[in-house]
Amino acid sequence: MQEAVNAAIKGMELEHGGPFGCVVVKNGTIVGKGHNKVTANNDPTAHGEVMAIRDACKNLESHELKGCELYTSCEPCPMCLGAIYWARLDKVFYGSTQVDAAEAGFDDQFIYDEIPLPYKERKIPFEQLAQDIAQEPFEIWKKKESYKGL
Numbered sequence: 001m002q003e004a005v006n007a008a009i010k011g012m013e014l015e016h017g018g019p020f021g022c023v024v025v026k027n028g029t030i031v032g033k034g035h036n037k038v039t040a041n042n043d044p045t046a047h048g049e050v051m052a053i054r055d056a057c058k059n060l061e062s063h064e065l066k067g068c069e070l071y072t073s074c075e076p077c078p079m080c081l082g083a084i085y086w087a088r089l090d091k092v093f094y095g096s097t098q099v100d101a102a103e104a105g106f107d108d109q110f111i112y113d114e115i116p117l118p119y120k121e122r123k124i125p126f127e128q129l130a131q132d133i134a135q136e137p138f139e140i141w142k143k144k145e146s147y148k149g150l
Helices: 002-013 048-060 078-087 098-103 109-114 136-143
Strands: 021-026 029-035 068-074 091-096
Touching: 002 021, 002 029, 002 048, 002 068, 021 048, 029 048, 048 068, 048 078, 068 078, 068 098, 078 109
Parallel strands: 068 091
Antiparallel strands: 021 029, 021 068
16 A cells, blocks of 8 residues: 555656555556556546556556456545456555545545436436447447457
8 A cells, every 4th residue: 555655645746646546466566556647648537546557457468457456545436446347456455535535625426426317417418329320339349259248
């Protein structure tokens, strides 16, 4: 956890973004590091967890992180939580909570509140469009020899 906290502090010292840092560990060895680079990269997805996952995947030459654990200085936001599940990490350790983050000005509650709402009631409305043509890539994918019904 100390390395995740160190990454958070390093990111702030470099003026890369908010106070969030993360490491990915496999068999007791750090295989990925990241800190928040949202403002440095002009990228709202450049959270510490996402940056560490990207680094670990690059270093391990894999899009999955099975057998790895993630240590993050703060409880992951909804986006990072999704990235953690997609990366198939084995376990997550977090330091501060989402309440601690909110008290420092990083409140994700509005996203949690939006998720269960019907699409048309969200602050950013969602509307399905052209499902018939949007199915074509899936149909092509299913015909690929490598497709095994993921």
